[in-house]
Amino acid sequence: MTTTIAYSDAAGLAGTELGYTEWLEVTQDRINLFADATDDHQWIHVDPERAKDGPFGTPIAHGFLTLSLAVKFWSELFDLTDVTTKVNYGLDKVRFVSPVTVGSKVRMTAVIAEVTEVKGGYQFAVDQTIEIEGGSKPALVARGLYRFYA
Template sequence: MTITRPYADAAGLAGTDLGFTDWLEVTQDRVDLFADATDDHQWIHVDPERANDGPFGAPIAHGFLTLSLAVKFWSELFDLDGVTTKVNYGLDKVRFISPVKVGSRVRMTATIAEVAEVPGGYQFAVDQTIEIEGGTKPAVVARGLYRFYA
């Protein structure tokens, strides 16, 4: 469920827990498309037969594919009304904790850690965790930086 707040409330949103997104299945088709887009065709991602005998027992998603899902998930969790432009400003301290096997489902939880005024708007530092359904450790932990301009 998307939490939507008015722009006037932006400065006071630090500490807001945004909850969880819906689950998303990581399919082989998605992994193959990402491999094509990035020219990263390592066999642990795109050769299911070989990957089944590999170190993870199955093909796995690229770490950067899993990380890139944060953009989709972020938009599911939060919106700020009254802005003209929204910018994915970057990331701080990204860690790939656990591999995501093809066929697994992932979701993200997030908390707005900091809000800072920037020229023309606000920058949000958001602590994001992408978890694997049934997993004991998250797939990715990162701090996303997002800017909202009025």
């Protein structure tokens, strides 16, 4: 469910928990498309037969594929209205905690940790956790930085 807030209320959002996205299955097709887009065709990602004998018994998603899903998930969780520009400003910290095996389902939860005024708008520091359905540890934890300009 998307939390939609007006720009005029942005300053007070630090500490806001945004809930969870829907689950998303990470398919071999998605992994292969990411491999093509990044020219990273390491066998552990794209060769199911060879990956059977690898450390995870099946292909795993690229760590950066999992990270890239944070952009999709962020837009599912939060929207700030009355702005002219929304910018993915960067990351402060990223950890790839657990591999995402092909066929796994992942989702994200997020907390707006900080809201800082910047020239022309606000910067949000958002603590994001991508978890694996049935997993005991998250796939990824990151602090994303997003800017909203009025």
